[in-house]
Amino acid sequence: MSRTEAGYVAPESVDDACAVLDEYGYDAKVMAGGQSLSLLLRQNLLDPTVIVDISEIPALAGITATDEAVSIGATTTYNELRSHEITAEYGCLDDAVSVIADEQIRNQGTIGGAVAHADPSLDVLPPLLCLNSTVTVIGPDGERTMPFAEFYSGYMETELGDGEVVASIDFDRIDGAHGSTYEKFANVEGGWATVGVGVAITLTDDHEAIEHAAVALSAVGDTPIHSPGAEAALEGAAPVEATIETAADAIPDDIDPLDDISGSAAYKSSIAKRLGKRNLQTAIDRAMEREDQ
Amino acid sequence: MLEQPYMGTEKVSSTPRETASDRGPSGVGRNVSKVDARDKLTGRAIYGSDLDREGLLHGAVLRSTRPHARVLSVDTAGAEAIEGVHCAVGRTDLLGVFDDRVRHYGDVIAAVCADDEKTARRALQEIDYELEPLESIHDAREAVRGNGPDIHPNNPDLKQDGRHEFTVENPTYTSNIDDYHAYETGDVEAGFEAADFVLEREYTTPRVNHCNLDTHCCIADWEGETLTITETLASLGRNQDMLAEMFDLDPENVEIQMPPTLSSSFGGRSLPKLTLEPVAATLAKETGHPVKVWFDREEDFTAASTRHETHYEIKLGITENGEITALDFTVTADTGGYPNGVGHIVLTNSGDRPPELYQIPNYRYEGVSVFTNNVPGGEYRGIGSTQTVFALESHIDELIREAGLDPFDFRRKNFVRNPQARPGVTDTEEESGVIECLERATERFQEISVGETDDPARLYGRGFAAGVHTTGSGAIEEPDASDVELTIGTDGIVRATTASGDHGQGSDTVMAQIISQETGIPTTDINLRRFGTNEGLEDDLGSVASRSTYIIGGAVKNAAEKLAAELRALGATAFECDPADVALDGTSLSGPGGASAPIGDLLETTGTESITVAGRHESELNPPSHGVHFAEVSVDPATGGVELLSYVAVQDVGFAINPKMVEGQLEGALQHGIEFALYSEVILDDGMPQNANLADYPAVSPYDLPTNTVCEIVESNEESGPYGAKGIGTPAMAPIAPAVLNAVRDATGYRESTPPLDTEALFSHLEDAS
Secondary structure, eight states: OOOOOOEEEOOSSHHHHHHHHHHHGGGEEEESSOTTHHHHHHTTSOOOSEEEEOTTOGGGOOEEEOSSEEEEETTOBHHHHHHSGGGGGOHHHHHHHHSSSOHHHHHHOBHHHHHHHOOTTOTTHHHHHHTTOEEEEEETTEEEEEEHHHHEEETTEESOOTTOEEEEEEEEOOOSEEEEEEEEEESSTTOOEEEEEEEEEEEOTTSSSEEEEEEEEESSSSSOEEOHHHHHHHTTSOSSHHHHHHHHHHHHHHOOOOOBTTBOHHHHHHHHHHHHHHHHHHHHHHHHHHHHO | OOOSOOOOEEEEESSOOSSSOOOOTTSTTSOOOOTTHHHHHTTOOOOGGGOOOTTOEEEEEEEOSSSSEEEEEEEOHHHHTSTTEEEEEEGGGSSSSOOSEEOSTTOEEEEEEESSHHHHHHHHTTOEEEEEEOOOOOOHHHHTTTSSOOSSOSSOOSSOTTOOOOOOOOTTOOSOEEEEEEEEESOHHHHHHTOSEEEEEEEEOOOOOOOOSSOOEEEEEEETTEEEEESOOSOHHHHHHHHHHHHTOOGGGEEEEOOSSOOOOTTTTSSOOTTTHHHHHHHHHHHSSOEEEEOOHHHIIIIIOBOOOEEEEEEEEEOTTSOEEEEEEEEEEEEESSOOSHHHHHHHHHHHHHHHHBOOSSEEEEEEEEEOSSSOBOOOSSTTHHHHHHHHHHHHHHHHHHHTOOHHHHHHHHBOSSOOOBTTBOOOOSOOSHHHHHHHHHHHHHHHOOOSOSOTTSEEEEEEEEEEEESSOTTOSSOEEEEEEEEEETTOOEEEEESOOOSSSOHHHHHHHHHHHHHOOOGGGEEEEEOOTTSSOOBSSOSOTTOIIIIIHHHHHHHHHHHHHHHHHHHHHHHTSOGGGOEEETTEEEOGGGOEEEHHHHHHHTTOOEEEEEEEEEEOOOOEEEEEEEEEEEEETTTTEEEEEEEEEEEEOSSOSSHHHHHHHHHHHHHHHHIIIIIOOOOEETTEESOOSTTTSOOOOGGGSOSEEEEEEEEOOOTTSGGGOOOOTTGGGTTHHHHHHHHHHHHHSOOOSSSSOOHHHHHHHHHHHO
């Protein structure tokens, strides 16, 4: 239990939430599940006057899947996403929400909370990047939608304006031979990612070439980041070991890990490459299997 | 996640007792449900941090963020001006042994007392102070050699428990000496000359923290000259004396009361903390109110205690036949900034364990505990032994690999079977049980081993280790003793007043089972209470050092036997028969010819009202408790990550009074053991903590434990223990880290000599090898 004595409000509409945020400005903190905010409060790194709990707002909740697109409401918890039927189609999302912290955190932590908190170590971010998601934010001036990558402006910095909250994360359904995965290495089960690698692959109909590839990583930069070098090596190439090798070798040049208590930058680069290689193979295998079904 | 069925515990009685007759479902040897489980699970249990008092105020501590500094000035006026603040006190005005220097991150500069905790913590920010930074030292081996500042004079008197005079025989050890132990048996140099293989290596063990769920919390209250401390504080007599010394009071003017439900300990609650009880006592004295000081998590990491970081230099010689010829064992333990008597225990246990486990004809031991500007070292489950057995069993594994010997034959040849008298260790006459542990563990491991995985990319290995630790503290000179009082009244309820502290390990249940065994009264009709100080009952150590069942349980058995005799006498009077013809029949007594009545009714009708008996047990012995554990791992060469696949823990407990709770002890130890081996360490950078919170410090969860685990109990029947029982909680720790890391060595060739496992070093080792 945190020993904060901040005020607490749980508005039931976005308008009410925005009004409180507008009134208190920096002295208000938004909480969805509390996965990250609780830690900061407990370590006395934040001392808000009021906590605005948005988890009761119906407009921010739930997952909507149509034939064309998937929309994940900001207050969707990891376990809600994990148990939704649509998630099984996107291995990278499924993998990521399975390795976040522990069951209690997965019951509390939310997708929107992770996206807004913008810690580059959070596991759910690379898969959302791989799926070419957009972020929709809502605030006093209405809604805005932007590509996932453009939402991040620096280390734990986002494009969220005053009084705005994340409303939803959306991505288009992917047809055809699609496969994706996410794997992290953490010191301890459910611990912070030392490095996490997400991969999404779409093969051509004849399986002869990679039509589209996304490679995105956690914990190796200021934000969750793509590896353009790996993606360039994959797109249009044959889904064979030599391609995978070339792509994985390109990852270290695109990332900027730090030396810290989880390991040296060189170690993290090596892991990124090795996990990248493994995950590319897994994603390609999944793409092939999916088409076979 | 539970892919494999949990394998559970099996119990093997090598030498079954004849005396422990079956007393029904709540006697000894049964899996009686924990007597405190319902209150804990339903949230009714009241812990120390839950307690309130009329007029209770709250304290907070301004802590140093420098590892070593002189406190030039403290101005508390700004804090005292805040509404709700009752007083603020600078370091040198605190009761106790405080001078003008802070000696570690988290040391106290000043303290504030206020109406509520938040106001107190906020007021800390309004204290003006000036620190003059001093050179600091963080490597114990440098500190002891004078290569840095003097943190204290050698063997300072800061009212610590267990302080004793010593002569330092090592001329290079000049400074910052907390304690020093050295002895030699046989001729070590001749032993090495006779050896065919000699291996010299160094090991350093991690500064792990207990991560007690409930952080440290103390309420201090003065009535006249008498100070009452209410806290989960295990060792009553020892702590009463130490606090009295510290505050310059007569021991009878220090009262220690335990909260209704105790917090977990694992050693973390054995002793006072320098910035907890003295701060609360000072603030209570200043304000005339009871004052609560409750550590937050960072304070628990930096101002409570951790396992001593301990350095080992080991030289071991063996013949080509695998006989040990000599062992040279040099130990340096990091005490941190202040003496607390635990350095002495680390050194005692570090020196005593090798010759308790192996026959070593020539043995030289030198141990020193050293002041540094690091966070405090303190008691932690298997003090010193956990570190020592890790180093020794890693070293032996490496040497017998080098010599090409069979590790099982080596153990069988060298294990101590009948422990012999040696310096500092008391003899016992019986078999240690270690051979049976080895044989059972080998067999069970063969049964449950999953073997090589079908993933060719992963590396597979297996390892094992033996371990030993004492029952009760081997580090005290006097015989260990404990008093007990049992009362039964007309309600038929037995009220047991003992020194047993149930920190979750289940000692209340064990005590109730022993009473039930002797009297026939079910555990549901037995209430346990811990006595406080000044109740006329003696016990120095409380529930520490795996002594609860052995010492306190012995006293309970003694009292329960007397109570049984009194009940028979009661029945004899009522039924007009011979006491021997009275049957103890659960909550009733029965006599010949079908006469039977509830005990409470009999007390009422005979006008006895209640029966009270006293019990006591004393022991000079500390029977060693052995275990042999096996681990099976797979390693991912892409990351250096290790997965523990299977685990077998076989432990000799003498006799299992409650086998299910023994299993709980083994599994809990496994959790702590793999933290030490694979994951956890309070990381310090020049004394500055880098991960003093539970987001960054990896405390393991049950997810990190293999479901493919077998715990097995060997019962060697310890003659000096109640029903043959000896300790389990601390001995269970010792073999775990070396078993796991020997398995990693088997899989990869990488020897981790400075746990927790450095996955990066392991990764690099594998890259270099390929």
